Amino acid sequence: MSDPAAGAGGPAGARSLKFSTNGIPSANRMELWSMHNAKALIALDIRTMDESPLTATEINLHFPSIRLAQVRGSAQVIERNEKFIRKHPMDVIGVFFALKGEAFFYYPGGFETLRPGQAVIYDADRPFMRGFHRGVEEMVLTIPRDEYLALSGGKPLARPVVLDFHKAGPENRYVLALAQLVRDALVSRPWSGAGAAPSTAPDPAVVEASAVELLRLLVAPKGAGIPEGYVSAAKCFIDDHLGDPNLCPSQIAEAVGISERHLTRVFAETGEPPGTYVLARRLERAAALLSDPAEGATSIAVIAARCGFASQAYFARAFKARFGMTPLNARREARAEGLIPPN
Incomplete structure (x- = not known):
């Protein structure tokens, strides 16, 4: 069930929400799962792929600007078609990091198969359908569209952008750093009274600023990055190579x-x-x-x-x-x- 837990995390702050279908009657799970996502992340038209009861959990972190989520669930299809978007506009850009299982991604004029270790960036107010035939495990970052446009130099997101974050390399160093930052923030959650000790807990203001600047490095015109993004990417590389004495x-x-x-x-x-x-x-x-x-x-x-x-x-x-x-x-x-x- 939904379990809001608010907590201070410095001047910027962050708020934690949790949801689980555990203990919810099977007949009510889909409705409550849809309601939670509409409130905490993105409003979705959600359907199961068979008659098995839905199982799902979600951890959400709400910062002043961005939102993060860790999502796990059984096989399902999620959709936002034109009619649904008109009824439930979100005005956000989503970054979806696939952790387990393959998923299909349909959008007007195209189709993608997303595998673990891939991320897709997409405008939530453009029609799409995503399907998880073996269940879903992913992390999500959303940012208001106007803030995304400020990062991208005004370039709208007309088509999905698919990136790899499963291995280091010049072509994916920034999305790898962003995925690790999102993962660490969701695991620690010091602002909800769980996880990291105070001495190691990330500052919510730093998490949000770093995430935004890493996203800028991914979508901005070349050379438009600023120090925070480069430092975050460098720290990610350092942590992955601490065992190298050279x-x-x-x-x-x-x-x-x-x-x-x-x-x-x-x-x-x-x-x-x-x-x-x-x-x-x-x-x-x-x-x-x-x-x-x-x-x-x-x-x-x-x-x-x-x-x-x-x-x-x-x-x-x-x-x-x-x-x-x-x-x-x-x-x-x-x-x-x-x-x-x-x-």
């Missing part, structure tokens, strides 16, 4: 599609040079691994190497400088607190 600013800049000098400039606006950020992320990951029950039998040397440290001695010094204790003491402390089992 990770360096030139490699990061090339992956993001800007010069090393430009990378240094955009990071300077965050107050932290690229190299400093890389070291901080490596140490944070190492600290997480040292307190992870699943890594209790992994040696400290192996953890150091997995986090990109070529020298265990340097790792120990840097770790102590950051956390005030050695890696060994951090593991002992985790064992004392019962976070990981004793030897």
Whole structure:
């Protein structure tokens, strides 16, 4: 059932909504599922593909501008035809990130088959039909059309744009970063009182700004990106390559599609040079691994190497400088607190 949960997340704030068909009589599920989507995401004409009862869950995050959602459900078809759009205009652009299962996407004049690891950007007020014959699992981002047009330089979205986010590469680096940002925001949800600890919870204002600027990099005329978008894409690449001891600013800049000098400039606006950020992320990951029950039998040397440290001695010094204790003491402390089992 719908379970609104509002919470403050800094000056911009974010509001969390949840829906589940669990506990709802089968005869009422479709109506309530449609009502939730109309209120929390996009109004849809929804039908099941057989007589099996609908099962569905959805987590929504509402920011001042954008909306995010994590959607799971059984086989279904969703549609917005011209008559339905006239009755339920949305004035939003949607970005749909497919996580599992194939889906068909019909629109006037065309057809797409969407696979896991692909995203489609489409105007919700242009007719479309989407079908999930094996069920749906996806993430969604919506943004008001006028804000999208400001990002795209005024270019309307007449046809769907299909992008890949399942692998790194120059052609999809920005959509990959956007998908990871949306995923992390939905998993953490600190503004609804669940998930990440306060020290690691993302700031809602930063999440929203980063998402908007990554979307700008995807849809704007070439060269129209601004620092926030490039920094978000760079941080995504860094997190994916922390285990590479040779990770360096030139490699990061090339992956993001800007010069090393430009990378240094955009990071300077965050107050932290690229190299400093890389070291901080490596140490944070190492600290997480040292307190992870699943890594209790992994040696400290192996953890150091997995986090990109070529020298265990340097790792120990840097770790102590950051956390005030050695890696060994951090593991002992985790064992004392019962976070990981004793030897």
